[in-house]
Amino acid sequence: MRKTKIIATLGPASANEVSIRNLMLAGANVFRLNFSHGSHDIHEASIGFIDKLNDELGMHVATLADLSGPKIRTGEVAGDSMMLIPGEEITFTIHNELCAHRTISVNYQGFALDVRPGEDILIDDGKLLLKVISSNETDQVIAKVVQGGLLTSRKGVNLPKTVLRLPSLSEKDLKDLDFIMTRNIQWVALSFVRSAADIEQLRKRIQAYSVKNPPRIIAKIEKPEAVQQAEAIINASDAIMIARGDLGVEIPQEQVPVIQKKFVRLSVAASKPVIVATQMMEGMITGMRPTRAEVSDVANSVMDGADALMLSGETSVGLYPVETVETMSRIISDVENSEVAYQDISHLENQERRISDSIIMAACDLARKVNARALIAMTNTGYSAFRIASHRTAAGIFIFSDNPKLLKSLSLVWGVTGTHFARFINTDTAMFDMRKSLISRGFVSKGDYIIYISSIPIGQPGKTNMLKLSTI
Incomplete structure (x- = not known):
């Protein structure tokens, strides 16, 4: 009987009753609703399918709502794409305008106030890199392209060396929370957690709804500040998610494996569930088989002692969502049947x-x-x-x-x-x-x-x- 759980993200490829049924039968234990994408109507339908199928199949598959968090994004690009050429200077603006003619708009009003000359601007999970030259500290930043490439609309922006004044919950998060708190949802994930105070703020908001059995809180670890405050964040949260995508952009990527093991160890010691997420089986978005490296990544995460492994694009937009869950389940079971010896961890006393x-x-x-x-x-x-x-x-x-x-x-x-x-x-x-x-x-x-x-x-x-x- 498999012990490590599987989280499957729902999306265009899977947010329908037939696919959800097949994913449940394939071994999905939790469904993730990504509030960065999809409308409330789409999520409402998914929750209805999950509840209906749980009753029909006699299962207890959970629902996890993943809040968008204060994510900085670029604006819409004129003509769908623009090329950034190494060495050219780009103007970033906080005004809502199309990205074109060496100008890129961003959705964060404090952008020019927070960034400093010499700091890095990473776009699209680090595929594009720019170095800040200057800022007028009101609405414009000038930056030089270091690593160029094609920019398309609404790509994520990471500022790994910048101290941001963004609130932990955006206006969109608050509207999404209103929706979540009136639905049958068991877990809510907070993105871009920087301190235990972020978790405490969300917990107070959840408590204010005065609902019976409110959702438990997952802290997503994807900022360097969160790594520095690991113990406090674990203590404040109900569970931890190691979100390796943004984390690998915000910090040197070679540090991610050690940080993953650290958070697993600390979470297990505190009796808090811990999830390993992002690019677990990325190759199966378009292919029928994972790469050998992906198989090893899944196996090593199991041996680290993770409670659950999360699939993102593999099940939300991939061509083979059910096959991906089945494959991950087989890998996990094979590792667990090999009598893997979990690290002996001293538990925190309560x-x-x-x-x-x-x-x-x-x-x-x-x-x-x-x-x-x-x-x-x-x-x-x-x-x-x-x-x-x-x-x-x-x-x-x-x-x-x-x-x-x-x-x-x-x-x-x-x-x-x-x-x-x-x-x-x-x-x-x-x-x-x-x-x-x-x-x-x-x-x-x-x-x-x-x-x-x-x-x-x-x-x-x-x-x-x-x-x-x-x-x-």
Whole structure:
């Protein structure tokens, strides 16, 4: 049973009921809605398909809303494209006009105030590089083309050496958040996080909606400031996404692999899910097979201990979205079946949950000693699920809850299989019913060791105080 989860981004190639069904059956655990593209009507339809198919197929596939964030973009280009030639000088303007005749417009009003002579301007994921010559500090910047090429409309702009005064949430993000908070969405990702304060600001806005079971927050790591404040951002967030595309433009790309491993290690230590994203299977956007390097990238991310791997263009605009998920699933399963040894990570202590954490750690240690087939827990908040998963044991993790939205959110978490369960009468009855459920679905069989983790009395949030080793 595959433990590392797969996130599939929906887009023109896949945002329809047939494709979503096929992606779910192929192994997608989470669907990402990219709010940088697509209208609310398109996203509404996708959410409807996901909810309908979850009910129909008896699954708990999660929905992740990815906010655009304060992304700087170029304007529309006259004639669809313009050539930037090395050595020529280009004028950047904050005014809304067509890009043409050595003039490029950008959508950030503070652009001329923030950039400084000598700083780099990178466009289109670093394909175009310009060096700032001067700024009038109001509405114009003069820059020289260092690495030229073709510029098309609305390309992303990165300023890796510039301290930006952009807000963490744009006006578009706030409108999108209004939409998200009234829909069945379990996770929301914040782009271009620079500090823990960005996460705290989003959390306060989410809390202000006063909805039951609000979406959990994913911090996207794609700025050098976020790398410098890794621990604080992890502590403030519910999960982490290592967004290697923009990160590899904002910092020297040779540093990305080490940063990926650092964030995985720190996130697992904090019992926070961690996602590795961008260009995992890029070759399958147009081809039926990934490159050998892409296969190794997926395998290494699994061995690093990532909770989930994310597909972007591969499933949103690619020619083979279903085949890509199937291929990634096979690679993950093969690595996990090779008995990969996950790095032993010391977990951060939570004094308020010391008893619960100690029980969970003991249960996971016991699972390794007896080669248990299943770790079984009931949860109201998801805390036990996140904590058990962070120990990365070989045992299956089976979480029972009466909260459907929580079960969907756990589809992002390493190794967790969620089951809707409402018969929390007493501990003995619950354990009998959970055991019966796992046997009937073929997850455990005669002779298997299983470990229960629960609270006595039953149903007390944050009061896990019991473990029981049993055999089928």
